[in-house]
Amino acid sequence: MLDDFFVRAVLAGLGLALVAGPLGSFVVWRRMAYFGDSTAHAAILGVAMALAFDMSIYIGTLVVAVSMAFLVSSLVARGQVMDTMLGVLSHSALAFGLVAISFVPSARSDLSGYLFGDILAVGRPDLALIWTGAILVVGLLVLRWQRLVTSSLNEELAMAAGINPKFERLVLSLALAVVVALAIRVVGSLLISAMLIVPAAAARVWARSPERMAAVAALIAAASVVAGLFSSLRLDTPAGPSIVTAAALIFLVSQGVRRT
Amino acid sequence: MTMLIQADRMTINRPGTSEPVLADVDFQIAEGEIVTVVGPNGSGKSSLIRALLGQMVLSGGKVDRKQGLRIGYVPQRVQLDTAIPMTVRRFLSLPTRVTDAEAAGVLERTGVSGLGPRQLTQLSGGQFQRVLLARALLRAPHLLVLDEPTQGLDQPGIVAFYQLIEEVRRQSGAAILMVSHDLLVVMRSSDRVICLNGHICCEGTPQAVSSAPEYRALFGAEAQGMLALYRHQHDHDHDHGPACGHSHDAASPQNPETQNA
Numbered sequence: 001m002l003d004d005f006f007v008r009a010v011l012a013g014l015g016l017a018l019v020a021g022p023l024g025s026f027v028v029w030r031r032m033a034y035f036g037d038s039t040a041h042a043a044i045l046g047v048a049m050a051l052a053f054d055m056s057i058y059i060g061t062l063v064v065a066v067s068m069a070f071l072v073s074s075l076v077a078r079g080q081v082m083d084t085m086l087g088v089l090s091h092s093a094l095a096f097g098l099v100a101i102s103f104v105p106s107a108r109s110d111l112s113g114y115l116f117g118d119i120l121a122v123g124r125p126d127l128a129l130i131w132t133g134a135i136l137v138v139g140l141l142v143l144r145w146q147r148l149v150t151s152s153l154n155e156e157l158a159m160a161a162g163i164n165p166k167f168e169r170l171v172l173s174l175a176l177a178v179v180v181a182l183a184i185r186v187v188g189s190l191l192i193s194a195m196l197i198v199p200a201a202a203a204r205v206w207a208r209s210p211e212r213m214a215a216v217a218a219l220i221a222a223a224s225v226v227a228g229l230f231s232s233l234r235l236d237t238p239a240g241p242s243i244v245t246a247a248a249l250i251f252l253v254s255q256g257v258r259r260t
Numbered sequence: 261m262t263m264l265i266q267a268d269r270m271t272i273n274r275p276g277t278s279e280p281v282l283a284d285v286d287f288q289i290a291e292g293e294i295v296t297v298v299g300p301n302g303s304g305k306s307s308l309i310r311a312l313l314g315q316m317v318l319s320g321g322k323v324d325r326k327q328g329l330r331i332g333y334v335p336q337r338v339q340l341d342t343a344i345p346m347t348v349r350r351f352l353s354l355p356t357r358v359t360d361a362e363a364a365g366v367l368e369r370t371g372v373s374g375l376g377p378r379q380l381t382q383l384s385g386g387q388f389q390r391v392l393l394a395r396a397l398l399r400a401p402h403l404l405v406l407d408e409p410t411q412g413l414d415q416p417g418i419v420a421f422y423q424l425i426e427e428v429r430r431q432s433g434a435a436i437l438m439v440s441h442d443l444l445v446v447m448r449s450s451d452r453v454i455c456l457n458g459h460i461c462c463e464g465t466p467q468a469v470s471s472a473p474e475y476r477a478l479f480g481a482e483a484q485g486m487l488a489l490y491r492h493q494h495d496h497d498h499d500h501g502p503a504c505g506h507s508h509d510a511a512s513p514q515n516p517e518t519q520n521a
Contacts, residue, residue: 029344150355153344159315160333161355207345208379 005120006233012122012130013225013243016186016195019134019179021218022141024196025203025210026172029152033197034083035072035173038090040180040192042068044097047114047184051104057114058129061184065177068093073173077166094189117188117240119229126185133182137175144171149210187240198247199224202254220250263288264326264403264435265312271320272307281307283459284321289403294429294436296446299456300478305439306336308456309407312437329403332396334389336407336439342381349376352395362398369431370394370424386417390424397428404428406438410445418442422449443479455479 027036043061050060068089075085101111110118122130141148151158151165158165176196183192199221200213207213228243235242267287274281282304289295299305310316312323313331340346352363367373370390375383383391389409396404406425410418422445429436440446446453447466455461461474469475 031343146353146355146357149344153340153346153351153354154335154338156335157333157338158355160313160331160335163355204343204345208347209350210344210346213345 005122006229008122008124008127009119009239010226010229012119012127012186013229014222015127015130015134016179016183017199017221017225018218019137019182020195020221021199021203021216022138022214023172023175023179024198024200024221025214025217026141026148026152027176027193027196028200028204029210030169030172032172032176033193034086034090035069036176036180036193036196038072038086038093039065039068039173039176040183040189041090041097042093043180043184043189043192044114045093045100046097046181047189048097048100048104051101051106057184058181062177062181065180066174069173069177073170097189113188114184115188115190116238117184117186117191119186119239119243122185130182130186133178137178140171140175144168145211148172187243191240191244194244194247195221198244198251202247202251205254205257220247224250262326263290263324264329265289265323267312267321267323269321270308270311270318270323272304272311272316273319278319280319280458282311282456285456285460287312287454287460289435289437291402292429292433292435294425294438294449294451295454296438296440296450296452297454297456298440298443298446298479299461303457305456306407309405309437309439313405326402330399330401332399332401332404332434334392334396334404334406334409336411338388338392340380346380347376348372348378348380348383348391351380351391352398354395356399358398366394366397367391369397369428385412386421389413389421393424393428397432400432401434403435403437406436408439408441410440410442418445422446425449 042064046061046064047057050057147163148168151163151168155165180192187195200217202220203213203216206216224243224247227246232239232242270285272282297305370393372387372390410421426449450466453466453469454463455475462472
């Protein structure tokens with residue numbers, strides 16, 4: 001069954017959906033959307049590095065995404081204006097990555113594969129890695145769930161309960177970096193944040209508790225993966241963008257639900 | 261009597277500077293006592309609370325908390341992120357899960373029973389304060405710390421809230437430390453009032469404090485409903501006692517305490 005590239009693509013997408021639901025909910029709750037963007041855009045730089053030094057692209061993107069997460073956290077801690085700084089970092093990281101990748105001749109041809117993902121080329125090792133990573137990150141979130149939710153809701157209340165909100169923020173930043181590295185083959189660097197945010201934003205309407213929002217977001221992400229991949233197959237559209245398009249349509253429907 | 265918290269010559273500097281927000285503050289609170297801290301904006305009230313809770317690094321002096329002291333804390337102006345769906349019942353289980361019976365009991369005690377299934381964002385200001393208080397009571401605290409608990413409530417809401425606080429003390433015997441702006445109500449329900457302005461200006465029973473010249477200097481205008489217009493002027497007749505011989509810069513209006521938040 002895994003011999004079929006389409007089955008592998010669906011499974012890879014579902015693995016990503018599993019983790020994108022809960023993690024994306026935190027991104028929405030904590031207004032980290034732009035933060036996700038800069039980490040994801042930096043991943044292109046990681047791809048360039050990986051190709052130049054003949055490493056696994058997962059390692060390359062993970063290293064760069066983690067460094068980016070640390071850089072952003074430390075700049076914010078030093079009192080930089082979050083919004084402006086993320087705008088600077090996010091697009092600079094993308095530009096640096098695109099310039100760097102142009103020096104690697106072998107990568108120029110499949111640049112769009114890294115920008116928009118190449119889910120149909122996912123192999124068995126990719127699949128194993130995506131699912132392992134997804135389960136590890138979800139496990140981490142479940143383990144720290146109460147602490148993470150409390151500090152997302154209000155940092156003062158968290159501190160009073162003996163929780164260190166800075167540490168919880170770091171946990172989320174690292175989780176985000178891991179997911180960016182996992183997702184680069186599936187939806188590509190430009191659309192990773194969309195995969196995190198759009199399903200969670202749609203799920204908000206159907207959720208009365210944080211747990212439910214995370215679960216519904218994961219379901220919506222999974223539905224988007226399946227719908228996106230099937231329509232991509234039928235209409236011969238690019239797979240990654242089709243998945244995000246499907247998620248965006250579900251989001252539109254959810255907004256209609258809210259109004260009625 | 262056992263002191264729950266005892267602080268000696270506590271000094272806190274503005275982060276990254278040697279400019280004191282609070283200087284040489286002695287503080288103690290005993291079991292079952294209601295202590296209220298009053299003072300203008302930027303007088304270091306929130307810093308005092310945070311230092312007592314152990315959330316701030318001291319630049320001088322020390323704070324001792326009684327072994328095993330359980331503190332229930334209601335922070336100032338809790339702004340909840342509306343992006344998180346959260347019922348009152350779920351909120352009470354953060355970060356420690358409680359049973360439905362415990363949750364219902366504590367909501368009843370604070371006069372908001374039946375609000376369990378309601379979303380936090382759908383509560384009125386008064387209801388939300390009561391839910392916050394309920395959550396703080398869940399840990400059966402020895403000390404309740406309330407930072408501006410009635411901000412944003414209307415006058416009847418304020419009075420009702422203070423009645424509730426007194427009732428909580430009667431029922432549980434918990435000591436209560438409050439920061440407040442609502443002078444008249446504070447005066448009625450506190451055992452001891454501390455008037456703060458970068459240092460302790462005066463302290464004592466509500467009657468003693470309200471007749472102290474230091475207090476009048478700080479709050480004379482406020483009593484006439486001029487709270488919002490209040491500025492701590494250096495030319496007032498603020499009569500320093502021996503312990504007050506230092507600068508008022510820490511409390512200048514250009515440095516509101518929210519900056520160290």
